[in-house]
Amino acid sequence: MKRLVVISNRVQQLNQGPGGNQGGLAVALLAALKERGGVWFGWSGSTVPEFTGEIAYEHEGPTTTAVIDLEPQDIDEYYNGFANRTLWPLFHYRVDLTEFERDFEGGYARVNHRFADTVAPLIEEEDLVWVHDYHLVPLGGELRRRGVANRLGFFLHIPWPPTDLLVSLPSHRRLVEALFAYDVVGFQTADWLENFRHYVTTQLDGTVGEDGLVTVGDRTIRAIPAPIGIETAEFEAAAQTQAAAFARDRMYMSATGRSLIVGVDRLDYSKGLPERFAGYERFLAQHPDRRGLVYMLQIAPPSREKVDTYQEIRAALDGLSGRINGEYADIDWTPLRYVNKGYPRPELAGVYRAARVGLVTPLRDGMNLVAKEFVAAQDPRDPGVLILSRFAGAAAQMTDAVLVNPYSADEMSEAILRALTMPREERIRRWESLIDCVRREDVHWWCDLFLDALEDADVAAV
Numbered sequence: 001m002k003r004l005v006v007i008s009n010r011v012q013q014l015n016q017g018p019g020g021n022q023g024g025l026a027v028a029l030l031a032a033l034k035e036r037g038g039v040w041f042g043w044s045g046s047t048v049p050e051f052t053g054e055i056a057y058e059h060e061g062p063t064t065t066a067v068i069d070l071e072p073q074d075i076d077e078y079y080n081g082f083a084n085r086t087l088w089p090l091f092h093y094r095v096d097l098t099e100f101e102r103d104f105e106g107g108y109a110r111v112n113h114r115f116a117d118t119v120a121p122l123i124e125e126e127d128l129v130w131v132h133d134y135h136l137v138p139l140g141g142e143l144r145r146r147g148v149a150n151r152l153g154f155f156l157h158i159p160w161p162p163t164d165l166l167v168s169l170p171s172h173r174r175l176v177e178a179l180f181a182y183d184v185v186g187f188q189t190a191d192w193l194e195n196f197r198h199y200v201t202t203q204l205d206g207t208v209g210e211d212g213l214v215t216v217g218d219r220t221i222r223a224i225p226a227p228i229g230i231e232t233a234e235f236e237a238a239a240q241t242q243a244a245a246f247a248r249d250r251m252y253m254s255a256t257g258r259s260l261i262v263g264v265d266r267l268d269y270s271k272g273l274p275e276r277f278a279g280y281e282r283f284l285a286q287h288p289d290r291r292g293l294v295y296m297l298q299i300a301p302p303s304r305e306k307v308d309t310y311q312e313i314r315a316a317l318d319g320l321s322g323r324i325n326g327e328y329a330d331i332d333w334t335p336l337r338y339v340n341k342g343y344p345r346p347e348l349a350g351v352y353r354a355a356r357v358g359l360v361t362p363l364r365d366g367m368n369l370v371a372k373e374f375v376a377a378q379d380p381r382d383p384g385v386l387i388l389s390r391f392a393g394a395a396a397q398m399t400d401a402v403l404v405n406p407y408s409a410d411e412m413s414e415a416i417l418r419a420l421t422m423p424r425e426e427r428i429r430r431w432e433s434l435i436d437c438v439r440r441e442d443v444h445w446w447c448d449l450f451l452d453a454l455e456d457a458d459v460a461a462v
């Protein structure tokens with residue numbers, strides 16, 4: 001079995017132990033690294049006044065993490081700039097929020113060079129190299145330029161936008177052509193892959209062949225759908241722990257006899273939080289008899305706080321939650337609890353399990369793991385109902401959720417009523433079908449799917 005080199009913007013710390021807060025991706029990549037041995041490389045999260053390329057290592061058995069510090073200007077232009085002010089909004093179909101700045105592109109290119117310079121010497125001849133996400137699209141090409149002839153894979157965690165939107169990026173061609181340095185490129189869903197193929201055939205004169213082969217000029221890559229999953233077995237077990245039971249009981253006790261509707265998201269405009277609040281507000285307005293019998297908990301830890309659009313969405317949500325509670329609260333009832341912090345995974349599992357309804361309604365999402373975690377945490381004898389946006393990648397697999405258009409407050413209100421009144425047999429039937437998929441296509445399955453494709457790829461001989 002070949003050694004693995006994983007490269008992503010940030011690196012999960014080793015030695016977190018069973019009580020740690022590792023998300024599914026970290027669990028899977030660390031498991032793959034443990035099995036195969038190898039290195040996980042990325043940014044430390046810290047800055048230094050001047051880039052040195054010095055690598056800080058941590059080791060655990062066959063797994064090594066290797067991180068570098070970047071300069072403040074790198075973070076401004078690469079992370080808060082091109083990655084999160086340009087690519088993130090554009091790839092989530094938000095051209096209106098996309099900033100097109102040449103400086104950002106310069107910083108993006110510079111950091112990708114710096115990554116390539118520092119990681120290239122760590123790559124051994126037979127290693128599989130797996131690069132993650134929109135921060136690092138050009139890295140494959142930079143590695144090739146430094147003589148790396150290994151199998152190179154790239155996985156995009158976010159959507160791939162329709163061609164008409166992508167071409168609004170002045171450097172769209174360079175960005176997409178850079179993907180042809182890899183051997184395998186993975187997308188979350190067949191739809192995002194289809195958008196990619198459309199771009200390649202209409203803008204780059206490329207061709208699409210059998211088995212996902214896509215050719216532009218003299219380069220052929222394999223482009224595959226590979227929907228990411230969660231660490232289902234671990235998460236189901238987390239939902240059975242004392243910490244989970246404690247969190248669940250805390251929820252029950254704080255609202256006896258009331259049905260919980262839960263949302264858990266990074267505070268991000270792609271997650272559709274204002275629209276979700278509006279849907280819940282519509283529900284309260286349309287169903288006076290339900291007031292006092294339900295409450296909504298929205299957990300949303302802030303992210304990317306240096307980016308203006310994130311400050312704006314936070315301010316908007318503060319206003320909306322105040323308005324809803326101001327309008328509908330009673331002396332003994334708060335309709336909306338809005339919490340801006342993170343929780344350990346077992347506690348999160350307990351909160352999901354206490355909920356009658358999971359509200360996962362992003363306006364656009366590569367996959368959305370919260371939808372899968374919600375399902376994994378349910379009590380099989382009395383499961384809650386998942387309401388899921390049609391525009392989340394997860395909707396392609398989770399067709400037995402109650403699917404909604406997240407832009408429509410009316411649809412959301414109807415879905416909430418339907419979920420709250422759904423007979424137990426129907427809840428069980430839907431949940432069984434959902435959990436079946438969440439168990440089968442878990443994060444380890446995803447990891448194997450991608451790495452098998454990468455191992456089978458005809459290496460850079462091309």
Ligand code: ADQ
Nearest residue numbers: 023157228265266299301341342343365366367368369370
């Ligand atoms: P994200 O946009 O971060 O990921 P998501 O898939 O929902 O979105 O994953 C969020 C993770 O953070 C979940 O595991 C969730 O439990 C955790 N989380 C959220 N709020 C939390 C809180 N308050 N406390 C603790 N944990 C919290 C990107 C893409 C997604 C894609 C993933 C993986 O945008 O579409 O599914 O990568 O590929």
